[in-house]
Amino acid sequence: MSDKLFNSSILTGVQHDISEKTCAEEALQASELRYRRLFESAKDGILILDADSGQIIDVNPFLIEMLGFSKEEFLGKELWQIGLFKDVTASRLAFAELQRRGYIRYENLPLETREGLVRLVEFVSNSYLVGKSRVIQCNVRDITERKRFEQTLQEKNIELGNANLAKNRFLANMSHELRTPLNAIIGFTGTLLMGLPGPLNADQEHQLSLVQISARHLLSLINDLLDLSKVESGKVEVNYEPIVCQGVMEEVAEALRPLAEDKGLEFKIKAPKSGVRIAADRRMLSQILINLSNNAIKFTEKGQVQIQLVTRRSNGQTLASIEVIDTGIGIKVEDQKKLFQEFQQISPDHRNEGTGLGLYLSEKLAILIKGKIEFESEYGKGSTFRLLIPTA
Amino acid sequence: MSARVLVIEDNDSSLELMIYLLKSFGHMPFRARDGEEGIQVARSERPDLILCDMQLPAMDGHEVCRRLKSDPVLRSIPLVALTAYAMVGDREKMLAEGFDGYLSKPVNPEQVKDQVALFLSSRTRIVPQSIRSS
Numbered sequence: 001m002s003d004k005l006f007n008s009s010i011l012t013g014v015q016h017d018i019s020e021k022t023c024a025e026e027a028l029q030a031s032e033l034r035y036r037r038l039f040e041s042a043k044d045g046i047l048i049l050d051a052d053s054g055q056i057i058d059v060n061p062f063l064i065e066m067l068g069f070s071k072e073e074f075l076g077k078e079l080w081q082i083g084l085f086k087d088v089t090a091s092r093l094a095f096a097e098l099q100r101r102g103y104i105r106y107e108n109l110p111l112e113t114r115e116g117l118v119r120l121v122e123f124v125s126n127s128y129l130v131g132k133s134r135v136i137q138c139n140v141r142d143i144t145e146r147k148r149f150e151q152t153l154q155e156k157n158i159e160l161g162n163a164n165l166a167k168n169r170f171l172a173n174m175s176h177e178l179r180t181p182l183n184a185i186i187g188f189t190g191t192l193l194m195g196l197p198g199p200l201n202a203d204q205e206h207q208l209s210l211v212q213i214s215a216r217h218l219l220s221l222i223n224d225l226l227d228l229s230k231v232e233s234g235k236v237e238v239n240y241e242p243i244v245c246q247g248v249m250e251e252v253a254e255a256l257r258p259l260a261e262d263k264g265l266e267f268k269i270k271a272p273k274s275g276v277r278i279a280a281d282r283r284m285l286s287q288i289l290i291n292l293s294n295n296a297i298k299f300t301e302k303g304q305v306q307i308q309l310v311t312r313r314s315n316g317q318t319l320a321s322i323e324v325i326d327t328g329i330g331i332k333v334e335d336q337k338k339l340f341q342e343f344q345q346i347s348p349d350h351r352n353e354g355t356g357l358g359l360y361l362s363e364k365l366a367i368l369i370k371g372k373i374e375f376e377s378e379y380g381k382g383s384t385f386r387l388l389i390p391t392a
Numbered sequence: 393m394s395a396r397v398l399v400i401e402d403n404d405s406s407l408e409l410m411i412y413l414l415k416s417f418g419h420m421p422f423r424a425r426d427g428e429e430g431i432q433v434a435r436s437e438r439p440d441l442i443l444c445d446m447q448l449p450a451m452d453g454h455e456v457c458r459r460l461k462s463d464p465v466l467r468s469i470p471l472v473a474l475t476a477y478a479m480v481g482d483r484e485k486m487l488a489e490g491f492d493g494y495l496s497k498p499v500n501p502e503q504v505k506d507q508v509a510l511f512l513s514s515r516t517r518i519v520p521q522s523i524r525s526s
Binding site: 219 | 416498501502
C-alpha cells in the first residue's frame with residue numbers, strides 16, 4: 001500500500017515532469033512556428049549569419065526571390081562569396097565592424113542580383129544570442145522602387161519649375177508688348193492735357209481726361225500680369241508711403257464711375273470727413289480697390305456700388321476698413337471658396353472680360369501691404385469685399 | 393537750360409512723343425532709329441544727354457551702352473535707359489551695366505521735364521568742365 005502510494009506519488013511526479021516538459025516543448029514549437037511564419041512571409045529580406053564565421057545559416061524566401069540566388073547558394077557561404085557585395089574588402093570591413101558593434105545600417109546599399117541587376121536596399125544588421133551561439137540578423141528592404149519614385153518626383157519638380165519659369169517669362173514679354181503702344185496713348189494724352197500743342201476747351205479737356213484715366217486703367221490691368229509674374233516669383237518691391245485713404249478712394253471712384261454709370265449704376269463714396277491715414281504702397285492699394293470695384297460693377301446689373309471707409313478696433317489696433325459694397329448677383333456659398341484662386345472665373349455664362357486674376361492678385365497684394373481681404377455675400381442680394389489695413 | 397538730347401528709339405510713336413516733349417521743354421533733340429545710328433549721331437553731335445530704348449532691333453540697349461561707355465570720348469555723356477520692361481531689380485541692373493539713369497515707359501509727360509533736368513544736372517556734377525566745353 002505504502003509502496004503503491006509511494007509509487008503512485010513517484011508516478012505522479014513523473015507525470016507532472018513530463019507534462020511540464022511537453023508544455024515547454026509545445027510553447028517552443030509554437031514560438032518557432034510563429035517565428036517561421038514571420039520569417040517565411042516577411043515582405044523584407046532576412047538573412048541569419050553565424051556571428052563568428054560570417055556564414056549564412058538561414059535566408060527567407062523573400063530575399064531568395066529578390067536576388068535570384070537559390071537557398072543552397074546562400075547557405076554556408078559568406079556574403080561576399082555570392083557576389084552580393086561588389087566590394088569584397090569593404091564587405092569584410094563592414095562585417096568586422098558589425099562583429100564589434102553588434103549593429104550596422106546602410107541607407108542606400110546597392111546589391112547585385114544573380115542576373116547582375118542592381119537593387120537598392122536599406123540594410124540593417126543586429127547581432128544577438130540564440131542559446132550559446134551569437135547570430136546576426138540582417139534585414140534587407142528593397143527600396144529600388146521608392147528611390148525610382150523619388151527620382152521621378154525630383155525630375156517632375158524640376159520640370160515644373162522650368163514650366164513656371166517659362167510662364168513668368170511669357171507674362172513679362174507679353175506685358176512689354178502690351179505696354180509699348182500705351183506709351184504713345186498715355187504720352188500724347190498727357191501732352192494734350194498739359195496744353196503743349198495749344199489750349200483745350202472744357203469738353204476736350206474732360207474727354208481727354210477720360211482717355212487718360214482709361215489708358216491708365218488699361219495699363220494697370222497689364223501691370224496685373226506683370227505683378228502676377230513678379231509676385232509668383234517672389235520678386236516684388238513694396239514702396240511704403242503715407243496715404244490718406246479718402247484720396248485713393250476718390251481716384252478709384254473717378255476712374256470707375258463712368259463704367260458704373262454706363263450700366264446705369266450709382267457709384268458712391270462714403271467716408272468720414274477727417275483723413276484716415278495708413279502706410280502702404282500706393283499703386284498696390286489702388287490696384288486692390290480698382291480690382292474690387294471693377295468686380296462689383298461687373299457683377300451688378302442694377303442698384304449701386306459703394307466704397308465705404310470705416311475704422312474699427314481689433315486686438316488693440318485701429319484698422320482702416322475700405323469696403324466695396326454692391327447690390328449685385330452675389331456669390332453662391334459653393335462658389336465662395338473658389339473665389340481667390342488664380343484664373344478662376346465664377347459663372348462662366350456671365351459675359352465678362354476679366355483675366356480671372358483680380359481677386360487672386362488682390363489678396364496677394366493685400367498680404368504684401370500687411371492687410372487682408374474679407375468678404376461676405378448673399379446670393380441674389382449682393383456682396384461686400386473689405387480691405388482691412390492698420391492705420392498709421 | 394536748353395540741352396542737346398539724343399533719343400535712340402525704334403518705335404515711331406514713342407520716338408515722336410519724346411522728340412515733341414523735348415522740343416516743348418526747350419531742348420534740341422536728335423533722333424536715331426537703331427543702336428548703330430545712335431552711336432554715329434552721338435559721335436557727330438556730342439549731345440549733352442542720350443535717352444536710349446532697351447529693346448532695339450539688331451543692337452539692343454545693353455550693347456549700345458557697352459559701346460558708348462567703352463568709348464573714351466562718348467563715355468562721359470549721361471546715358472539714360474528708356475524701357476517698358478520694368479521689372480524689380482532692373483534699375484540696379486542697368487546702373488551696374490553703366491547706364492546713368494532709368495526712365496520707365498509709359499512715360500509721364502508731366503514728369504519728363506523734371507527727370508531730364510535731373511539727368512542733365514547730374515552730368516554737371518560728374519563731368520569735368522573741360523570735357524563738356526570741348
